[in-house]
Amino acid sequence: xxxxxxxxxxxxxxxxxxxxxxxxxxxxxxxxxxxxxxxxxxxxxxxxxxxxxxxxxxxxxxxxxxxxxxxxxxxxxxxxxxxxxxxxxxxxxxxxxxxxxxxxxxxxxxxxxxxxxxxxxxxxxxxxxxxxxxxxxxxxxxxxxxxxxxxxxxxxxxxxxxxxxxxxxxxxxxxxxxxxxxxxxxxxxxxxxxxxxxxxxxxxxxxxxxxxxxxxxxxxxxxxxxxxxxxxxxxxxxxxxxxxxxxxxxxxxxxxxxxxxxxxxxxxxxxxxxxxxxxxxxxxxxxxxxxxxxxxxxxxxxxxxxxxxxxxxxxxxxxxxxxxxxxxxxxxxxxxxxxxxxxxxxxxxxxxxxxxxxxxxxxxxxxxxxxxxxxxxxxxxxxxxxxxxxxxxxxxxxxxxxxxxxxxxxxxxxxxxxxxxxxxxxxx
Amino acid sequence: xxxxxxxxxxxxxxxxxxxxxxxxxxxxxxxxxxxxxxxxxxxxxxxxxxxxxxxxxxxxxxxxxxxxxxxxxxxxxxxxxxxxxxxxxxxxxxxxxxxxxxxxxxxxxxxxxxxxxxxxxxxxxxxxxxxxxxxxxxxxxxxxxxxxxxxxxxxxxxxxxxxxxxxxxxxxxxxxxxxxxxxxxxxxxxxxxxxxxxxxxxxxxxxxxxxxxxxxxxxxxxxxxxxxxxxxxxxxxxxxxxxxxxxxxxxxxxxxxxxxxxxxxxxxxxxxxxxxxxxxxxxxxxxxxxxxxxxxxxxxxxxxxxxxxxxxxxxxxxxxxxxxxxxxxxxxxxxxxxxxxxxxxxxxxxxxxxxxxxxxxxxxxxxxxxxxxxxxxxxxxxxxxxxxxxxxxxxxxxxxxxxxxxxxxxx
Numbered sequence: 001x002x003x004x005x006x007x008x009x010x011x012x013x014x015x016x017x018x019x020x021x022x023x024x025x026x027x028x029x030x031x032x033x034x035x036x037x038x039x040x041x042x043x044x045x046x047x048x049x050x051x052x053x054x055x056x057x058x059x060x061x062x063x064x065x066x067x068x069x070x071x072x073x074x075x076x077x078x079x080x081x082x083x084x085x086x087x088x089x090x091x092x093x094x095x096x097x098x099x100x101x102x103x104x105x106x107x108x109x110x111x112x113x114x115x116x117x118x119x120x121x122x123x124x125x126x127x128x129x130x131x132x133x134x135x136x137x138x139x140x141x142x143x144x145x146x147x148x149x150x151x152x153x154x155x156x157x158x159x160x161x162x163x164x165x166x167x168x169x170x171x172x173x174x175x176x177x178x179x180x181x182x183x184x185x186x187x188x189x190x191x192x193x194x195x196x197x198x199x200x201x202x203x204x205x206x207x208x209x210x211x212x213x214x215x216x217x218x219x220x221x222x223x224x225x226x227x228x229x230x231x232x233x234x235x236x237x238x239x240x241x242x243x244x245x246x247x248x249x250x251x252x253x254x255x256x257x258x259x260x261x262x263x264x265x266x267x268x269x270x271x272x273x274x275x276x277x278x279x280x281x282x283x284x285x286x287x288x289x290x291x292x293x294x295x296x297x298x299x300x301x302x303x304x305x306x307x308x309x310x311x312x313x314x315x316x317x318x319x320x321x322x323x324x325x326x327x328x329x330x331x332x333x334x335x336x337x338x339x340x341x342x343x344x345x346x347x348x349x350x351x352x353x354x355x356x357x358x359x360x361x362x363x364x365x366x367x368x369x370x371x372x373x374x375x376x377x378x379x380x381x382x383x384x385x386x387x388x389x390x391x392x393x394x395x396x397x398x399x400x401x402x403x404x405x406x407x408x409x410x411x412x413x414x415x416x417x418x419x420x421x422x423x424x425x426x427x428x
Numbered sequence: 429x430x431x432x433x434x435x436x437x438x439x440x441x442x443x444x445x446x447x448x449x450x451x452x453x454x455x456x457x458x459x460x461x462x463x464x465x466x467x468x469x470x471x472x473x474x475x476x477x478x479x480x481x482x483x484x485x486x487x488x489x490x491x492x493x494x495x496x497x498x499x500x501x502x503x504x505x506x507x508x509x510x511x512x513x514x515x516x517x518x519x520x521x522x523x524x525x526x527x528x529x530x531x532x533x534x535x536x537x538x539x540x541x542x543x544x545x546x547x548x549x550x551x552x553x554x555x556x557x558x559x560x561x562x563x564x565x566x567x568x569x570x571x572x573x574x575x576x577x578x579x580x581x582x583x584x585x586x587x588x589x590x591x592x593x594x595x596x597x598x599x600x601x602x603x604x605x606x607x608x609x610x611x612x613x614x615x616x617x618x619x620x621x622x623x624x625x626x627x628x629x630x631x632x633x634x635x636x637x638x639x640x641x642x643x644x645x646x647x648x649x650x651x652x653x654x655x656x657x658x659x660x661x662x663x664x665x666x667x668x669x670x671x672x673x674x675x676x677x678x679x680x681x682x683x684x685x686x687x688x689x690x691x692x693x694x695x696x697x698x699x700x701x702x703x704x705x706x707x708x709x710x711x712x713x714x715x716x717x718x719x720x721x722x723x724x725x726x727x728x729x730x731x732x733x734x735x736x737x738x739x740x741x742x743x744x745x746x747x748x749x750x751x752x753x754x755x756x757x758x759x760x761x762x763x764x765x766x767x768x769x770x771x772x773x774x775x776x777x778x779x780x781x782x783x784x785x786x787x788x789x790x791x792x793x794x795x796x797x798x799x800x801x802x803x804x805x806x807x808x809x810x811x812x813x814x815x816x817x818x819x820x821x822x823x824x825x826x827x828x829x830x831x832x833x834x835x836x837x838x839x
Contacts, residue, residue: 025623201826202819202822202823202826206823206825206826208819208822208823209822211568212773212818212822213819213822215769215770215773216770216773216815216818216819216822217815217819219766219770219811219814219815220811220812220815220816220819222808222811223808223809223810223811223812223814223815224485224808224812226806226808226811227485227489227806227808227809227811227812228489230806230808231489231805231806232489343808348632351570351632352632354628354629354632355628355629355632355633358626358628358629359629392644392647394640394641394643394644394647395640395644397640398636398637398640398641401633401634401636401637401640402633402637404629404633405619405625405629405630405633405634405637408619408625408626408629408630408633409619409622409623409625409630
């Protein structure tokens with residue numbers, strides 16, 4: 001897909017074979033965000049101090065709350081953003097790409113500036129905000145991991161939403177029947193796996209277009225779970241739809257670190273499972289034999305087949321594993337968030353997870369960061385609606401999605417999926 | 429996600445024998461060939477298979493069946509009878525709610541369900557065409573919801589606020605709906621063309637953005653909200669802007685269905701007879717080859733999304749100006765934006781296929797409500813059956829294996 005206006009190709013003069021492609025999109029987008037935020041500050045100037053509360057009442061180490069003048073802080077950070085944008089321009093002119101950490105720094109500056117401005121006269125519970133973001137990101141992260149594994153093996157997994165929903169349903173049902181959260185979690189993984197079996201049969205064995213199978217499976221799971229909910233779960237809510245809940249566990253020592261402790265290490269078991277899952281997947285995908293084979297099957301199945309890797313078997317295993325992982329994510333809804341199942345309770349989170357996969361360029365760590373950003377945005381909406389902000393709430397709620405469109409158009413651009421993504425493998 | 433555009437449903441290898449190319453024999457002979465080759469047969473069998481699964485679901489979850497199954501081993505007949513009653517009741521209600529109600533004597537009342545089916549089919553066909561057209565260009569338009577919301581809200585804005593003579597009022601409202609829906613769609617196409625932003629992410633995000641935009645408009649009295657109201661809802665649409673009823677006040681069928689039929693014809697013409705349609709199909713089948721042949725693929729993406737969005741926007745207007753004229757709400761899309769994807773898939777992205785699929789799903793919708801009311805079976809059963817139909821139709825070898833038909837000969 002070319003006809004792009006942005007990338008400028010400049011062959012170096014001495015060595016004509018070396019071609020560097022530097023996109024101007026990063027500095028352009030950073031500049032747009034800087035100017036946009038500056039405009040918001042100009043138009044909606046309001047005085048007062050903003051307090052950032054850094055510790056909760058139960059913390060061992062109490063940090064003092066930081067109170068700053070709202071407008072001054074916001075403007076200072078806009079200056080920082082402008083500096084980063086300028087740096088990015090300088091890098092681009094010297095034909096060097098803008099590093100990821102610079103973009104991350106820019107994002108943090110923009111968020112803090114925005115928070116300082118929006119919450120003028122109020123208090124931002126920093127710990128609650130970040131901790132909530134991690135919790136809300138759980139289904140998104142699990143879903144994104146599922147997407148990454150599937151697509152790296154060459155199978156597009158649009159059915160993430162269906163797997164999350166099936167996981168939520170099974171977790172509620174099994175958890176209520178057995179009365180154990182861990183049984184519910186196992187049930188959720190199994191339900192996600194069942195959806196993945198269908199995906200595998202149709203996409204891998206019968207070569208049905210994977211996008212179609214994914215979309216249709218989502219509808220099927222919505223239909224099935226809603227039907228069974230009305231017919232079976234709702235009339236017998238006490239026995240079948242009141243699962244136990246995971247409780248937050250504080251990890252000794254780690255949980256007592258100021259700010260980081262309460263944010264990262266006073267969470268539920270599902271969150272710790274998520275840390276482990278992301279770490280293991282990120283390691284295994286690039287460092288293990290399993291990961292090498294999986295990526296080979298997704299990039300060039302024919303070559304993989306030639307050296308003796310069973311392409312479709314590898315894909316089946318990847319899809320089933322991905323389904324089980326997404327199912328675990330779905331358990332978050334009924335075993336952590338709200339202890340009962342409701343129709344369509346994922347609210348399209350699977351599609352957001354899919355966006356995180358593409359946003360994260362099919363890389364587990366980047367996809368996780370993207371999912372965390374979405375989680376943060378959802379929590380922010382809640383916090384800001386409590387403190388009350390000068391902008392109409394609908395625009396606040398819209399913001400993460402607008403930012404995503406900008407970011408996808410500008411920062412990510414033409415992301416390259418695995419070469420054989422979505423293509424069934426027919427031996428011969 | 430696929431970097432290459434998703435395979436166009438109409439062009440899968442199983443469908444090759446059924447595709448019409450200019451210069452092919454007349455359509456009746458094609459139809460005959462299709463029946464012989466088994467495409468129609470597998471479609472019917474897929475329908476049967478989906479209905480069987482739906483029946484099992486009804487039987488298993490039916491209260492009386494479960495009561496009877498407690499003494500299954502002493503009187504197995506009771507369980508079978510109860511299951512049969514439940515299934516028969518469900519599908520009779522579905523039929524009576526969607527085609528012909530044989531419980532009433534008056535034929536004019538008895539055919540009312542059929543008009544309801546057509547009413548529900550209208551927006552499904554329109555939105556299905558929008559999704560299907562984008563499919564043909566290799567774009568996956570999940571943004572039906574946003575495009576419908578924008579189009580519907582814009583139509584409602586004209587319908588509530590503008591004071592125009594009857595007739596012109598309606599036309600203006602429809603055109604503005606197409607404009608807003610079209611621009612919302614074109615935005616995704618434009619971003620794809622200029623920056624390579626994946627249309628799946630962009631359209632999903634635009635769904636949310638569109639939702640909150642419409643929500644905002646509905647909470648501002650200066651834009652859409654009804655005066656002195658706490659709810660995010662507009663005033664009812666003025667009579668001069670509503671889609672007139674087609675068969676008198678006795679039936680709720682309105683002009684929207686005819687609009688859908690016109691749209692089918694227009695899209696068919698665009699795809700099969702116009703240079704633009706050729707560019708769409710070329711870009712969809714092989715963008716690289718299309719580019720080599722001198723087609724501006726980026727512009728094609730933008731324009732095709734403009735047209736697709738306009739069609740979906742028209743579906744939104746159809747809802748606001750025809751089906752629910754009591755005022756614009758944020759639920760105006762009624763899930764049609766997503767249903768449209770299944771309609772387009774079932775119709776294999778071909779206009780006539782989408783027409784048929786839209787009619788079938790319209791019947792399911794009309795019948796589903798009747799089934800829920802009279803038998804207490806949740807309308808979600810319809811979703812299950814619908815999605816199974818699409819799945820099975822997409823996998824003819826599976827259907828053939830289930831019914832032990834011989835494998836299809838290479839056409």
